[in-house]
Amino acid sequence: MPPIQYIVEGGHRLSGTIEPSGNKNSALPIIAAALLTEHPVTLENVPRIRDTETLVELIRSVGASAEWQARNTLAIHAKEVRAADLDPELCARIRASILLAGPLLARCGEVALPPPGGDVIGRRRLDTHFLAFEQLGATVTATHRLEFRASSLKGADVFLDEPSVTATENALVAAVAAHGTTYLRNAASEPHVQDLAHFLVALGAKIEGIGTNTIIVHGPATLGGTNYSIQPDHIEVGSLIGLAAVTRSPLRIAKAGVEHLRSIRMGFERLGIVCGVEGDDLVVPSGQTMKIHDDFGGHVPKLEDQPWPAFPADLMSIAIVTATQCDGVILMFEKMFESRMFFVDKLISMGARIVLCDPHRAIVAGPSRLRGAPMTSPDIRAGMAMLLAAVAAEGTSTINNADQIERGYERIEERLNALGARITRVPARDGH
Ligand SMILES: CC(=O)N[C@H]1[C@@H](OP(=O)(O)OP(=O)(O)OC[C@H]2O[C@@H](n3ccc(=O)[nH]c3=O)[C@H](O)[C@@H]2O)O[C@H](CO)[C@@H](O)[C@@H]1O
Ligand SMILES: C=C(OP(=O)(O)O)C(=O)O
Numbered sequence: 001m002p003p004i005q006y007i008v009e010g011g012h013r014l015s016g017t018i019e020p021s022g023n024k025n026s027a028l029p030i031i032a033a034a035l036l037t038e039h040p041v042t043l044e045n046v047p048r049i050r051d052t053e054t055l056v057e058l059i060r061s062v063g064a065s066a067e068w069q070a071r072n073t074l075a076i077h078a079k080e081v082r083a084a085d086l087d088p089e090l091c092a093r094i095r096a097s098i099l100l101a102g103p104l105l106a107r108c109g110e111v112a113l114p115p116p117g118g119d120v121i122g123r124r125r126l127d128t129h130f131l132a133f134e135q136l137g138a139t140v141t142a143t144h145r146l147e148f149r150a151s152s153l154k155g156a157d158v159f160l161d162e163p164s165v166t167a168t169e170n171a172l173v174a175a176v177a178a179h180g181t182t183y184l185r186n187a188a189s190e191p192h193v194q195d196l197a198h199f200l201v202a203l204g205a206k207i208e209g210i211g212t213n214t215i216i217v218h219g220p221a222t223l224g225g226t227n228y229s230i231q232p233d234h235i236e237v238g239s240l241i242g243l244a245a246v247t248r249s250p251l252r253i254a255k256a257g258v259e260h261l262r263s264i265r266m267g268f269e270r271l272g273i274v275c276g277v278e279g280d281d282l283v284v285p286s287g288q289t290m291k292i293h294d295d296f297g298g299h300v301p302k303l304e305d306q307p308w309p310a311f312p313a314d315l316m317s318i319a320i321v322t323a324t325q326c327d328g329v330i331l332m333f334e335k336m337f338e339s340r341m342f343f344v345d346k347l348i349s350m351g352a353r354i355v356l357c358d359p360h361r362a363i364v365a366g367p368s369r370l371r372g373a374p375m376t377s378p379d380i381r382a383g384m385a386m387l388l389a390a391v392a393a394e395g396t397s398t399i400n401n402a403d404q405i406e407r408g409y410e411r412i413e414e415r416l417n418a419l420g421a422r423i424t425r426v427p428a429r430d431g432h
Contacts (some may be wrong), residue, residue, distance in 0.1 A: 155180025292328025
């Protein structure tokens with residue numbers, strides 16, 4: 001497939017209603033966890049994006065059948081699986097290939113995985129995965145391949161060294177198959193971790209503490225099949241709030257999953273963007289003050305990311321581009337990844353007033369008028385942030401490596417064009 005480029009004619013107001021896709025980071029662990037049961041599973045609201053397509057190829061390669069019954073409905077049947085011959089190139093395409101470790105270890109007693117890939121946003125440690133598997137009775141050998149072995153997994157009182165999202169997910173899946181009770185302490189509690197836990201319960205698992213940082217699993221469970229619908233993507237909802245704000249457009253985000261949006265709304269409120277809630281819809285009116293709220297006493301405020309339920313790391317790039325259009329000064333503090341902020345040089349060349357203090361902190365002073373520019377997307381979220389900047393800017397922008405954006409956002413140019421954006425999706429001519 002040739003690389004994709006977006007050509008964006010900026011400066012148009014948008015309006016209308018848009019529905020977020022299913023959560024990418026829920027769909028990935030849930031597709032992997034469907035390997036835990038030998039019974040059929042049907043998943044609805046699965047985002048049809050590059051990451052899910054790649055994981056579908058991977059689960060087929062270990063013996064599961066996986067068929068798209070409709071655009072977003074995926075039927076999986078893992079009657080028999082083998083933990084062998086995983087294609088290193090496919091595993092290196094996505095971070096989520098590491099999520100095959102838990103279910104394949106539980107089903108087959110051993111698994112050898114090539115290293116995972118995913119966004120290049122800084123060092124991405126796997127140590128928490130190893131710690132959890134070892135405490136559940138597995139042996140781990142990590143060289144050029146990651147090898148996990150356990151003739152039988154045993155429930156344990158596990159304290160994770162950090163609330164890693166995918167490590168919590170792997171440990172949770174393994175614990176469902178383990179003999180005895182497992183406590184996962186200092187666990188991640190993101191909406192996608194909760195979604196995975198609800199899916200496992202639907203299969204027959206016994207799990208307490210969903211949504212908290214202590215998850216208790218009573219194993220081993222006798223699992224059946226299920227029909228399960230993936231939750232809306234709260235990161236896509238946050239991206240759409242940013243889009244409405246930077247284009248000063250009224251948008252209704254329908255079926256937004258508002259119960260998971262408190263910290264996200266609070267983050268945007270600090271930038272002077274207030275959303276209304278109508279049922280499960282989020283309404284972003286035009287005519288926002290877009291005035292950054294100083295801290296008490298007139299001090300420079302800060303927006304920082306942290307593990308859930310705080311403001312999510314995956315929205316930091318979107319928040320930065322949004323802040324360039326707001327009135328005031330704010331410190332943006334990205335605590336989790338050390339390479340996520342470098343894309344701000346592109347925003348600066350478009351006219352934004354940003355000082356990158358170090359890899360984790362940037363000061364944004366706004367508002368500034370953005371001009372179209374050529375850009376290359378380094379990762380999913382920076383790519384989406386560049387797309388927001390391009391849609392808001394005067395003139396035309398090009399975004400190379402838009403494939404990165406499509407790893408996480410389904411048919412985004414088509415859906416934004418339906419709101420009034422002017423994005424043309426073409427094969428990249430210069431091969432970027
Ligand atoms: C497929 C998937 O679900 N990917 C998500 C998952 O990746 P992933 O599971 O890889 O991310 P982790 O939760 O393991 O950690 C992300 C980074 O944050 C650091 N860290 C983590 C916890 C903490 O308390 N302090 C800290 O500094 C880690 O060392 C690591 O560098 O979670 C990330 C953090 O929400 C998201 O950006 C990714 O989109
Ligand atoms: C970092 C992300 O994805 P991944 O972990 O799959 O690379 C993301 O969704 O922003």
